[in-house]
Amino acid sequence: MSATDVxxxxxxxxxxxxxxxxxxxxxxxxxxxxxxxQQAFLVAAERWPAGGVPPNPGAWLMLTAQRKALDGLRxxxxxxxxxxxxxxxxxxxxxxxxxxxxxxxxGAPDPRPFHADDRLRLLFMCCHPALALDARVALTLRLxxxxxxSEIAGALFVEERTLQQxxxxxKRKLRVAAVPFTVPGPGELGARxxxxxxxxxxVFNEGWNASRGARLIRGExxxxxxxxxxxxxxxxPEDAEAHGLLALMLLHWARADAxxxxxxxxxxxxxxxxxxxxxxxxxxxxxxxxxxxxxxTPGRFQVQAAISALHAAAPSYAEADWPQVAxxxxxxxxxxPSPVVDVNRAVAVxxxxxxxAGLAILAGALGRAELASYAPLHAxxxxxxxxxxxxxxxxxxxxxxxAASANDLQRRALSLRAERAAVPS
Amino acid sequence: MHxxxxxxxxxxxxxxxxxxxxxxxxxxxxxxxxxxxxALVAGDRLHPADSATTVMFRAGETxxxxxxxxxxxxxxxxxxxxxxxxxxxxxxxxxxxxxVSWGAIEVRPVDVxxxxxxxxxxxxx
Numbered sequence: 001m002s003a004t005d006v007x008x009x010x011x012x013x014x015x016x017x018x019x020x021x022x023x024x025x026x027x028x029x030x031x032x033x034x035x036x037x038q039q040a041f042l043v044a045a046e047r048w049p050a051g052g053v054p055p056n057p058g059a060w061l062m063l064t065a066q067r068k069a070l071d072g073l074r075x076x077x078x079x080x081x082x083x084x085x086x087x088x089x090x091x092x093x094x095x096x097x098x099x100x101x102x103x104x105x106x107g108a109p110d111p112r113p114f115h116a117d118d119r120l121r122l123l124f125m126c127c128h129p130a131l132a133l134d135a136r137v138a139l140t141l142r143l144x145x146x147x148x149x150s151e152i153a154g155a156l157f158v159e160e161r162t163l164q165q166x167x168x169x170x171k172r173k174l175r176v177a178a179v180p181f182t183v184p185g186p187g188e189l190g191a192r193x194x195x196x197x198x199x200x201x202x203v204f205n206e207g208w209n210a211s212r213g214a215r216l217i218r219g220e221x222x223x224x225x226x227x228x229x230x231x232x233x234x235x236x237p238e239d240a241e242a243h244g245l246l247a248l249m250l251l252h253w254a255r256a257d258a259x260x261x262x263x264x265x266x267x268x269x270x271x272x273x274x275x276x277x278x279x280x281x282x283x284x285x286x287x288x289x290x291x292x293x294x295x296x297t298p299g300r301f302q303v304q305a306a307i308s309a310l311h312a313a314a315p316s317y318a319e320a321d322w323p324q325v326a327x328x329x330x331x332x333x334x335x336x337p338s339p340v341v342d343v344n345r346a347v348a349v350x351x352x353x354x355x356x357a358g359l360a361i362l363a364g365a366l367g368r369a370e371l372a373s374y375a376p377l378h379a380x381x382x383x384x385x386x387x388x389x390x391x392x393x394x395x396x397x398x399x400x401x402x403a404a405s406a407n408d409l410q411r412r413a414l415s416l417r418a419e420r421a422a423v424p425s
Numbered sequence: 426m427h428x429x430x431x432x433x434x435x436x437x438x439x440x441x442x443x444x445x446x447x448x449x450x451x452x453x454x455x456x457x458x459x460x461x462x463x464a465l466v467a468g469d470r471l472h473p474a475d476s477a478t479t480v481m482f483r484a485g486e487t488x489x490x491x492x493x494x495x496x497x498x499x500x501x502x503x504x505x506x507x508x509x510x511x512x513x514x515x516x517x518x519x520x521x522x523x524x525v526s527w528g529a530i531e532v533r534p535v536d537v538x539x540x541x542x543x544x545x546x547x548x549x550x
Binding site for chain 1: 511512532
């Protein structure tokens with residue numbers, strides 16, 4: 001990649017959301033803003049290789065995008081009344097001609113005083129609970145992450161046409177239902193922030209535990225999630241859960257190298273070569289967690305990060321502080337009950353108090369019909385049965401786990417465990 | 426922005442005890458609050474679904490049926506038409522209505538497109 005390509009890449013990564021968010025606020029129209037931002041970046045891609053990267057790429061992009069937006073408005077001959085009729089509540093009362101004059105009078109716009117809030121507004125809007133979860137994920141990756149639709153489709157393992165439709169529908173919903181471009185007020189902020197954290201964690205998890213396809217880890221999604229978590233953390237430095245989420249992602253990501261072997265096959269936590277863990281990521285993640293815990297507002301992401309930190313601190317799987325891990329899963333079950341938590345708690349109890357104890361915890365989850373196709377449940381069951389000295393039952397559980405897995409590499413690994421369990425030791 | 430708050434519920438259902446802390450106890454309270462806030466455009470309770478008559482014109486004939494368009498356990502009990510700044514404002518009212526703990530409120534934005542535009546299927550796209 002040439003120096004210009006690198007500069008363009010960096011500008012894109014840093015400035016996309018800044019420009020888009022500022023234009024959305026300034027012009028009150030997400031479609032105009034997105035189109036204008038896209039056009040500005042295209043112009044940069046055309047001109048910078050020949051003319052050189054401008055000294056202030058961010059300001060250049062903002063100014064160019066703003067001009068494109070005004071052109072877009074002129075082209076659409078948007079009048080304040082008609083836009084209101086379309087349901088946009090964001091529009092200013094100015095006629096386009098007035099808006100143009102006002103923008104020109106300001107000269108080169110300095111986005112700095114507002115851009116932090118604007119990106120936050122954009123993030124909250126994209127993650128609004130009025131949108132279905134898959135719409136929130138797609139919109140966040142597109143509008144805040146600046147990923148292209150084909151990139152997103154590839155990362156989420158959906159058809160590009162499906163992804164495009166999802167984005168179109170989501171943006172129409174935002175417009176027609178007048179989802180506001182705001183940071184929620186104090187009464188709503190907690191719940192809405194939890195929604196944003198959920199979306200970001202979903203993006204990370206989709207990259208970390210690729211639910212479909214041939215690759216185990218999709219690193220580009222994990223990296224994007226970490227980048228967005230860093231942004232949120234920078235925009236809301238007082239929020240403990242935002243720290244907790246970043247900590248959790250970093251502590252997981254630290255294990256990326258060890259989590260798959262050279263053939264891309266999954267390596268269980270118990271078997272991972274800890275020398276391949278990224279010490280710097282662990283250090284940063286642990287520091288973030290400590291920073292979060294000092295605020296004394298516990299939450300599910302901090303608890304999960306704490307569990308991850310306990311594993312990171314242990315010299316081996318067996319030497320982790322399992323009673324503490326089990327206790328933390330118990331706490332997590334209070335914050336955010338789910339089958340995942342129940343399974344993990346059973347495994348932890350199995351390590352702390354023996355396989356029988358773990359199996360007792362798992363019994364409840366095993367009885368639930370809706371978890372019949374949850375591969376990790378059967379895998380945990382199989383693991384505990386093996387340790388309890390019941391290889392035949394274990395083999396059947398491994399087979400159930402393999403049948404339930406949608407990830408090729410996971411499935412093969414689980415089938416392998418089934419074969420090994422059948423061999424009498 | 427105008428929104429319809431469509432109030433759905435099963436009139437025969439038992440009312441569970443839990444509700445949001447700031448929920449209105451009765452619709453009369455909700456109506457009064459909406460009105461004093463200037464948000465109320467209209468609102469009515471409807472007679473139960475078995476009092477409905479449904480009209481259709483198919484194959485050259487006007488058909489009348491005794492009952493609602495769709496027979497469901499949850500029926501449309503009533504509505505509010507409100508005028509508020511954005512979706513969050515509409516949702517803030519909806520979540521406080523007495524019926525949320527045992528029924529549902531559908532919050533639909535009103536399409537205030539050009540008055541001359543026909544209400545055809547095309548416009549839904």
